[in-house]
Amino acid sequence: MNTPRVNSELIGNFKGKTVRIVGRVLSSMEDGTTILESSDGGQVKVKLTSTNGFQQDLYVEVIGKVESDMSIIESSTVEFGDAMDIDSYNKMVLLSLQFPDLF
Amino acid sequence: MDVGQVCIVGRINSIQKTSTNTRFNVDDGTGQVDVTKWVEKSDNEDDMVSDEDAALQEGVYIKVFGNLRDYKGKRSIGAHKLILVLNPDMITYHNLEAIYVHLETMKGILPPLDLQNNNNFNTRINNDTRGPLNDNMRATGIGFSNQTNVGSNNIEDLITQVMQRYSVADVGISISDICFHLRDVFSEAEIRNKLGYLMNEGHIYETTDDNHITLA
Numbered sequence: 001m002n003t004p005r006v007n008s009e010l011i012g013n014f015k016g017k018t019v020r021i022v023g024r025v026l027s028s029m030e031d032g033t034t035i036l037e038s039s040d041g042g043q044v045k046v047k048l049t050s051t052n053g054f055q056q057d058l059y060v061e062v063i064g065k066v067e068s069d070m071s072i073i074e075s076s077t078v079e080f081g082d083a084m085d086i087d088s089y090n091k092m093v094l095l096s097l098q099f100p101d102l103f
Numbered sequence: 104m105d106v107g108q109v110c111i112v113g114r115i116n117s118i119q120k121t122s123t124n125t126r127f128n129v130d131d132g133t134g135q136v137d138v139t140k141w142v143e144k145s146d147n148e149d150d151m152v153s154d155e156d157a158a159l160q161e162g163v164y165i166k167v168f169g170n171l172r173d174y175k176g177k178r179s180i181g182a183h184k185l186i187l188v189l190n191p192d193m194i195t196y197h198n199l200e201a202i203y204v205h206l207e208t209m210k211g212i213l214p215p216l217d218l219q220n221n222n223n224f225n226t227r228i229n230n231d232t233r234g235p236l237n238d239n240m241r242a243t244g245i246g247f248s249n250q251t252n253v254g255s256n257n258i259e260d261l262i263t264q265v266m267q268r269y270s271v272a273d274v275g276i277s278i279s280d281i282c283f284h285l286r287d288v289f290s291e292a293e294i295r296n297k298l299g300y301l302m303n304e305g306h307i308y309e310t311t312d313d314n315h316i317t318l319a
Binding site for chain 2: 004059076078088
Protein backbone atom coordinates (compact mmCIF):
# COMPACT_ATOMS: atom_id res chain seq x y z
CA MET A 1 0.00 0.00 0.00
CA ASN A 2 1.35 3.42 -0.80
CA THR A 3 1.05 6.37 1.54
CA PRO A 4 1.50 9.59 -0.45
CA ARG A 5 3.36 12.53 1.09
CA VAL A 6 1.00 15.50 1.40
CA ASN A 7 0.76 18.97 2.90
CA SER A 8 -2.28 20.88 4.17
CA GLU A 9 -3.24 21.99 0.67
CA LEU A 10 -3.07 18.53 -0.89
CA ILE A 11 -4.88 16.72 1.89
CA GLY A 12 -8.32 17.29 0.36
CA ASN A 13 -7.39 15.08 -2.62
CA PHE A 14 -6.92 12.09 -0.33
CA LYS A 15 -10.11 11.83 1.72
CA GLY A 16 -10.54 8.30 3.07
CA LYS A 17 -6.93 7.42 2.16
CA THR A 18 -3.86 6.91 4.30
CA VAL A 19 -1.22 9.61 3.85
CA ARG A 20 2.01 10.79 5.47
CA ILE A 21 2.34 14.41 6.47
CA VAL A 22 5.29 16.25 8.04
CA GLY A 23 4.79 19.26 10.26
CA ARG A 24 5.66 21.16 13.42
CA VAL A 25 3.57 20.60 16.54
CA LEU A 26 1.70 23.81 17.39
CA SER A 27 -0.36 22.34 20.22
CA SER A 28 -1.07 18.91 21.62
CA MET A 29 -3.91 18.26 24.08
CA GLU A 30 -4.21 15.42 26.56
CA ASP A 31 -7.08 13.83 24.65
CA GLY A 32 -4.68 13.36 21.69
CA THR A 33 -5.97 16.26 19.60
CA THR A 34 -2.89 17.81 18.01
CA ILE A 35 -2.53 20.75 15.64
CA LEU A 36 0.33 20.54 13.14
CA GLU A 37 1.75 23.32 11.05
CA SER A 38 2.18 21.43 7.77
CA SER A 39 5.21 21.91 5.49
CA ASP A 40 3.26 24.49 3.41
CA GLY A 41 2.40 26.53 6.51
CA GLY A 42 -1.24 25.44 6.71
CA GLN A 43 -2.69 23.89 9.86
CA VAL A 44 -3.88 20.30 10.10
CA LYS A 45 -5.81 18.69 12.95
CA VAL A 46 -4.55 15.25 13.95
CA LYS A 47 -6.23 12.82 16.35
CA LEU A 48 -3.46 10.75 17.91
CA THR A 49 -3.98 7.07 18.70
CA SER A 50 -0.43 5.70 19.11
CA THR A 51 0.61 8.21 21.76
CA ASN A 52 -0.92 10.82 24.08
CA GLY A 53 0.77 13.91 22.77
CA PHE A 54 3.91 15.68 21.63
CA GLN A 55 5.97 18.56 22.91
CA GLN A 56 5.45 21.86 21.14
CA ASP A 57 7.70 22.77 18.17
CA LEU A 58 8.69 19.14 17.55
CA TYR A 59 8.77 18.11 13.87
CA VAL A 60 6.86 14.89 13.31
CA GLU A 61 5.82 12.68 10.43
CA VAL A 62 2.32 11.35 10.91
CA ILE A 63 0.86 8.43 8.99
CA GLY A 64 -2.90 8.40 9.20
CA LYS A 65 -6.23 8.36 7.48
CA VAL A 66 -7.81 11.54 6.11
CA GLU A 67 -11.36 12.08 7.44
CA SER A 68 -14.14 13.85 5.56
CA ASP A 69 -13.50 17.04 7.59
CA MET A 70 -9.83 16.95 6.41
CA SER A 71 -8.52 16.03 9.84
CA ILE A 72 -6.27 12.98 10.23
CA ILE A 73 -6.72 9.92 12.42
CA GLU A 74 -3.13 9.01 13.22
CA SER A 75 -1.93 5.42 13.14
CA SER A 76 1.79 5.98 13.72
CA THR A 77 4.25 8.83 14.08
CA VAL A 78 8.01 9.33 13.74
CA GLU A 79 9.58 12.17 15.73
CA PHE A 80 12.01 14.22 13.63
CA GLY A 81 13.49 16.41 16.37
CA ASP A 82 13.35 20.21 16.54
CA ALA A 83 15.25 21.17 13.38
CA MET A 84 14.69 20.38 9.73
CA ASP A 85 14.63 22.17 6.38
CA ILE A 86 10.85 22.18 6.10
CA ASP A 87 10.74 24.44 3.00
CA SER A 88 12.88 22.02 1.01
CA TYR A 89 10.72 19.16 2.22
CA ASN A 90 7.63 20.97 0.95
CA LYS A 91 9.24 21.62 -2.43
CA MET A 92 10.10 17.91 -2.65
CA VAL A 93 6.45 17.02 -1.90
CA LEU A 94 5.21 19.34 -4.68
CA LEU A 95 7.85 18.09 -7.14
CA SER A 96 6.91 14.47 -6.38
CA LEU A 97 3.41 15.14 -7.73
CA GLN A 98 4.93 15.51 -11.20
CA PHE A 99 6.32 11.97 -11.02
CA PRO A 100 3.38 9.64 -10.39
CA ASP A 101 5.47 6.77 -11.82
CA LEU A 102 7.91 7.10 -8.94
CA PHE A 103 5.84 8.02 -5.92
CA MET B 104 17.40 -1.33 -18.07
CA ASP B 105 18.23 -3.91 -15.40
CA VAL B 106 18.46 -2.55 -11.87
CA GLY B 107 21.19 -4.04 -9.68
CA GLN B 108 22.21 -1.92 -6.72
CA VAL B 109 19.51 0.15 -5.08
CA CYS B 110 19.22 2.61 -2.24
CA ILE B 111 15.98 3.30 -0.39
CA VAL B 112 15.02 5.43 2.61
CA GLY B 113 12.02 4.34 4.64
CA ARG B 114 10.49 3.49 7.99
CA ILE B 115 10.96 0.07 9.59
CA ASN B 116 7.54 -1.58 9.92
CA SER B 117 8.64 -4.84 11.47
CA ILE B 118 11.78 -6.79 12.30
CA GLN B 119 12.32 -10.55 12.28
CA LYS B 120 15.59 -11.93 13.60
CA THR B 121 17.05 -15.37 13.08
CA SER B 122 20.52 -16.67 13.88
CA THR B 123 21.74 -16.02 10.33
CA ASN B 124 19.91 -12.87 9.26
CA THR B 125 17.62 -10.03 10.20
CA ARG B 126 14.65 -9.23 8.00
CA PHE B 127 13.21 -5.72 8.00
CA ASN B 128 9.95 -4.71 6.37
CA VAL B 129 10.58 -1.15 5.17
CA ASP B 130 7.97 1.36 3.99
CA ASP B 131 9.17 4.39 2.01
CA GLY B 132 5.74 5.78 1.19
CA THR B 133 5.57 4.13 -2.24
CA GLY B 134 5.06 0.67 -0.71
CA GLN B 135 6.70 -1.97 1.42
CA VAL B 136 9.70 -4.17 0.70
CA ASP B 137 11.52 -6.86 2.67
CA VAL B 138 15.17 -6.11 3.38
CA THR B 139 17.43 -8.95 4.50
CA LYS B 140 20.71 -8.28 6.26
CA TRP B 141 22.86 -11.36 6.77
CA VAL B 142 24.80 -11.66 9.99
CA GLU B 143 28.50 -11.24 9.29
CA LYS B 144 30.75 -13.47 11.27
CA SER B 145 34.10 -12.22 12.42
CA ASP B 146 36.21 -12.56 15.53
CA ASN B 147 35.47 -9.52 17.60
CA GLU B 148 32.41 -7.71 16.36
CA ASP B 149 29.76 -9.17 18.68
CA ASP B 150 29.49 -5.94 20.65
CA MET B 151 29.51 -3.69 17.59
CA VAL B 152 26.71 -5.61 15.92
CA SER B 153 24.45 -5.45 18.95
CA ASP B 154 25.05 -1.69 19.24
CA GLU B 155 24.02 -1.14 15.64
CA ASP B 156 21.07 -3.50 15.96
CA ALA B 157 19.82 -1.69 19.05
CA ALA B 158 19.39 1.53 17.03
CA LEU B 159 17.43 -0.20 14.28
CA GLN B 160 13.98 -0.50 15.81
CA GLU B 161 10.45 -0.51 14.51
CA GLY B 162 9.28 2.97 13.58
CA VAL B 163 12.67 4.54 12.82
CA TYR B 164 13.84 5.68 9.39
CA ILE B 165 16.74 3.84 7.79
CA LYS B 166 18.73 4.18 4.59
CA VAL B 167 19.32 0.84 2.89
CA PHE B 168 22.00 0.01 0.33
CA GLY B 169 21.69 -3.38 -1.33
CA ASN B 170 20.95 -5.57 -4.32
CA LEU B 171 17.46 -5.77 -5.72
CA ARG B 172 16.17 -9.35 -5.87
CA ASP B 173 13.18 -10.64 -7.76
CA TYR B 174 11.93 -14.07 -6.71
CA LYS B 175 8.73 -15.31 -8.35
CA GLY B 176 7.62 -11.73 -8.95
CA LYS B 177 8.20 -10.63 -5.34
CA ARG B 178 10.86 -7.99 -4.93
CA SER B 179 13.21 -7.85 -1.97
CA ILE B 180 16.53 -6.28 -1.11
CA GLY B 181 19.67 -8.07 0.03
CA ALA B 182 21.25 -5.32 2.12
CA HIS B 183 24.95 -4.76 2.50
CA LYS B 184 24.60 -1.58 4.54
CA LEU B 185 21.92 -0.08 6.78
CA ILE B 186 22.20 3.43 8.21
CA LEU B 187 19.96 4.94 10.85
CA VAL B 188 18.52 8.22 9.51
CA LEU B 189 19.10 10.84 12.20
CA ASN B 190 18.49 13.93 10.08
CA PRO B 191 15.05 14.20 8.41
CA ASP B 192 16.58 16.23 5.55
CA MET B 193 18.04 12.92 4.34
CA ILE B 194 14.50 11.92 3.36
CA THR B 195 14.07 15.10 1.32
CA TYR B 196 17.47 14.58 -0.26
CA HIS B 197 16.84 10.94 -1.07
CA ASN B 198 13.51 11.58 -2.80
CA LEU B 199 15.01 14.42 -4.84
CA GLU B 200 17.89 12.13 -5.80
CA ALA B 201 15.38 9.48 -6.91
CA ILE B 202 13.75 12.05 -9.21
CA TYR B 203 17.17 13.14 -10.53
CA VAL B 204 18.28 9.58 -11.29
CA HIS B 205 14.90 8.85 -12.92
CA LEU B 206 15.22 11.89 -15.20
CA GLU B 207 18.83 11.07 -16.05
CA THR B 208 17.80 7.51 -16.98
CA MET B 209 14.81 8.61 -19.05
CA LYS B 210 16.33 11.67 -20.76
CA GLY B 211 20.08 11.10 -20.69
CA ILE B 212 22.84 12.88 -18.80
CA LEU B 213 22.70 16.69 -18.66
CA PRO B 214 25.13 18.49 -20.95
CA PRO B 215 27.78 19.98 -18.65
CA LEU B 216 27.47 23.64 -17.71
CA ASP B 217 30.83 24.44 -19.31
CA LEU B 218 29.55 23.34 -22.69
CA GLN B 219 26.65 25.75 -22.37
CA ASN B 220 29.01 28.51 -21.21
CA ASN B 221 31.23 27.90 -24.21
CA ASN B 222 28.27 28.29 -26.50
CA ASN B 223 27.42 31.59 -24.85
CA PHE B 224 31.01 32.68 -25.21
CA ASN B 225 31.11 31.80 -28.92
CA THR B 226 27.76 33.43 -29.55
CA ARG B 227 28.93 36.58 -27.89
CA ILE B 228 32.05 36.70 -30.04
CA ASN B 229 29.98 36.11 -33.17
CA ASN B 230 27.59 38.88 -32.29
CA ASP B 231 30.15 41.42 -31.21
CA THR B 232 32.61 40.91 -34.00
CA ARG B 233 32.31 42.34 -37.49
CA GLY B 234 34.50 42.02 -40.53
CA PRO B 235 36.94 39.50 -41.99
CA LEU B 236 38.51 38.53 -38.65
CA ASN B 237 35.27 36.95 -37.53
CA ASP B 238 36.10 33.34 -38.40
CA ASN B 239 39.62 33.53 -37.03
CA MET B 240 38.44 35.00 -33.79
CA ARG B 241 35.72 32.44 -33.43
CA ALA B 242 38.24 29.66 -33.97
CA THR B 243 40.50 31.23 -31.37
CA GLY B 244 37.60 31.55 -29.02
CA ILE B 245 36.75 27.88 -29.22
CA GLY B 246 40.35 26.80 -28.78
CA PHE B 247 40.79 29.07 -25.84
CA SER B 248 37.61 27.85 -24.15
CA ASN B 249 38.53 24.22 -24.54
CA GLN B 250 41.94 24.76 -23.05
CA THR B 251 40.70 26.66 -20.04
CA ASN B 252 37.97 24.13 -19.33
CA VAL B 253 40.15 21.05 -19.32
CA GLY B 254 38.49 18.16 -17.55
CA SER B 255 34.94 19.36 -17.71
CA ASN B 256 33.43 19.34 -21.16
CA ASN B 257 35.33 17.05 -23.47
CA ILE B 258 34.09 13.70 -24.68
CA GLU B 259 36.78 11.74 -22.84
CA ASP B 260 35.82 13.22 -19.49
CA LEU B 261 32.12 12.65 -20.04
CA ILE B 262 32.71 9.02 -21.05
CA THR B 263 34.88 8.53 -17.96
CA GLN B 264 32.20 10.16 -15.80
CA VAL B 265 29.49 7.85 -17.13
CA MET B 266 31.71 4.79 -16.74
CA GLN B 267 32.60 5.65 -13.15
CA ARG B 268 29.01 6.23 -12.28
CA TYR B 269 27.33 3.25 -13.92
CA SER B 270 30.00 0.54 -13.98
CA VAL B 271 29.28 -2.71 -12.17
CA ALA B 272 32.12 -4.69 -10.61
CA ASP B 273 33.80 -7.20 -13.01
CA VAL B 274 31.36 -6.52 -15.87
CA GLY B 275 31.95 -2.80 -16.31
CA ILE B 276 29.38 -1.10 -18.54
CA SER B 277 28.00 -1.87 -21.99
CA ILE B 278 28.91 0.45 -24.83
CA SER B 279 25.22 0.87 -25.66
CA ASP B 280 24.59 2.10 -22.08
CA ILE B 281 27.32 4.72 -22.48
CA CYS B 282 25.76 5.86 -25.76
CA PHE B 283 22.35 5.94 -24.07
CA HIS B 284 23.50 8.16 -21.21
CA LEU B 285 25.29 10.57 -23.56
CA ARG B 286 22.73 10.51 -26.36
CA ASP B 287 21.91 14.20 -26.04
CA VAL B 288 25.56 15.23 -26.18
CA PHE B 289 27.40 12.98 -28.64
CA SER B 290 26.49 10.62 -31.48
CA GLU B 291 27.13 6.90 -31.15
CA ALA B 292 29.79 7.13 -33.87
CA GLU B 293 31.65 9.86 -31.96
CA ILE B 294 31.54 7.82 -28.76
CA ARG B 295 32.66 4.55 -30.42
CA ASN B 296 35.44 6.39 -32.18
CA LYS B 297 36.68 7.85 -28.89
CA LEU B 298 36.33 4.49 -27.10
CA GLY B 299 38.53 2.92 -29.77
CA TYR B 300 41.16 5.58 -29.10
CA LEU B 301 40.94 5.12 -25.31
CA MET B 302 41.27 1.35 -25.73
CA ASN B 303 44.36 1.69 -27.93
CA GLU B 304 45.90 4.00 -25.35
CA GLY B 305 45.21 1.44 -22.59
CA HIS B 306 42.75 3.54 -20.57
CA ILE B 307 39.88 1.06 -20.94
CA TYR B 308 39.61 -2.64 -21.72
CA GLU B 309 36.95 -5.21 -22.63
CA THR B 310 35.47 -7.42 -19.93
CA THR B 311 32.86 -10.14 -20.52
CA ASP B 312 32.45 -9.55 -24.27
CA ASP B 313 33.31 -6.93 -26.86
CA ASN B 314 30.29 -4.81 -25.90
CA HIS B 315 31.36 -4.45 -22.24
CA ILE B 316 34.26 -2.32 -21.09
CA THR B 317 35.73 -0.99 -17.91
CA LEU B 318 38.25 1.65 -16.88
CA ALA B 319 41.83 0.51 -16.46
